[in-house]
Amino acid sequence: MNAQFPPPETTRTKKVHAEETQKASKVEALLLLEAKVREAHTLAELQFLIANETRKLIQCRQILVHRSSPEKSSWRIEKVSSVTEADRNAPLLKWLHKQIKDNILNSDKIDKTSVVLNLKSIDKQEEYPFKKGIYVPFKDRDGFELGGISLLSEGHILEQDTVMAERLASTYEHAWSALKPKSKTGWYLFTKRNSIMVCAIIVLLGILPVPLTVLSPVEVVARDASIIAAPIEGVVEEILVAPNSVVKKGDLLFRYNPLEFKNRYDLASRSMAVASARYQRASQSSFGGGDGRRELAVTKAEYEVAREEKNFAAEQLALVEVKAQANGIILFSSKSDWVGRPVVIGERVMRLADGRSTEFKIKVPVGDSIILNENATARVFLDSDPLNPMDVKIIRKSYAAEKEGNEPLAFPITARLEDINRTDELRIGLRGMAQLSGEKVPLAFNLFRKPLSAIRQYLGL
Secondary structure, three states: OOOOOOOOHHHHHHHHHHHHHHHHHHHHHHHHHHHHHHOOOHHHHHHHHHHHHHOOOOOEEEEEEEEOOOOOEEEEEEEOOOOOOOOHHHHHHHHHHHHHHHHHHHHOOOOOEEEEEEOOHHHHHHOOOOOEEEEEEEEOOOOOOOEEEEEEEEEOOHHHHHHHHHHHHHHHHHHHHHOOOOOOOOHHHHOOHHHHHHHHHHHHHHHEEEEEEEEEEEEEEEOOOOEEEEEOOOOEEOOOOOOEEEOOOOOEEEOOOOHHHHHHHHHHHHHHHHHHHHHHHHHHHHOOOHHHHHHHHHHHHHHHHHHHHHEEEEHHHHHHHHEEOOOOOOOOHHHOOOOOOOOOOEEEEEEEEEOOEEEEEEEEEEHHOOOOOOEEEEEEOOOOOOOOOEEEEEEEEEEOOOOOOOOOOOOOOOOOOOOOOHHHOOOOOEEEEEEEEEEEEHHHHHHHHHHHHHHHHHHHO
């Protein structure tokens, strides 16, 4: 019985067998690469796999991984094959970036999954050998370009390698979409329809009528405070009360330097004594007739003048110490402003106010002046209790701006508390902000009133 031997392999059979073996190895490499892509934990790890593992399936010499961002409109090289970190400031990478970007922009990418690259040689880049290749973009489900991969070689990339690159691109873009950082800008909301709706809402809100309001500083002041003026001309020697302190009727407030007034009184007293002696002598000599009777009228007049001067000097000496005429709170700036200062008759030194009778003084800056109705009201937010505003009624407003100290020009407005049950919460000297409400205007005018005013002043319109 003859043994059966397999027929010898022909050259064609060997070639077919080699091709099948090569295809099987490529399929195995493809599956292995896809498994590695699925195991990537970060976008940087994925980009490194794309740059270094793709060459196992595609015949190319160098691979560049690009990244694009629709929000920032940026496009840059992230990874280069066989390089750990790509220095984007290197001259070669700058040239490659510009060349590849120009090729992509100059090509018709509509309905295309890859772009043929033809790099030009310029200056120092003439020695770069890989000037042919293809660019395959990565896109997400919405069609936005995430990035791409450039496959470069000495010659044109084969068609079968292009097909493989496009097949791998679908795997890469799926993993890229899953690993990319979540966008926080919400560009998907800015559609044409949404934009029109937003514009319509803004216009409607802009014409919505609202009261024209301004904020102005406010201070709690005394109502109908009496003025304590200087009763005589002199130098203030001592202030005996503290600012904003409570005083009673008869309490000593301040004292003049008494030296000058004592001297005047002493001189007036001596002058009166001399005049009195002359008058008595003239009275005694008048009984004899002659010159004695003629001197009597003159000495009597001199005595009366000296007596009035003494009385006047005594009255001035009595006014050296100024006392409170009623109970209340004494108001003035500070002791140092008055001690040693000469004052004239009638000059205001202090004010005496009733602590239970207060009102609000609102200072509206000239740039914030608005038209207020006759029965206008306001809301006061005191710094001591900003969460509980007070409703006040405007009782007096000035049409002329005033300036106090170093403060800017402002229109003074006087207001009083409507709720009398909250008067105990007020104390003279409290400060805060007052919200004044005028006539109704469109919301857009209320928001942009000051910018428009500044523009008009700057341009002179």
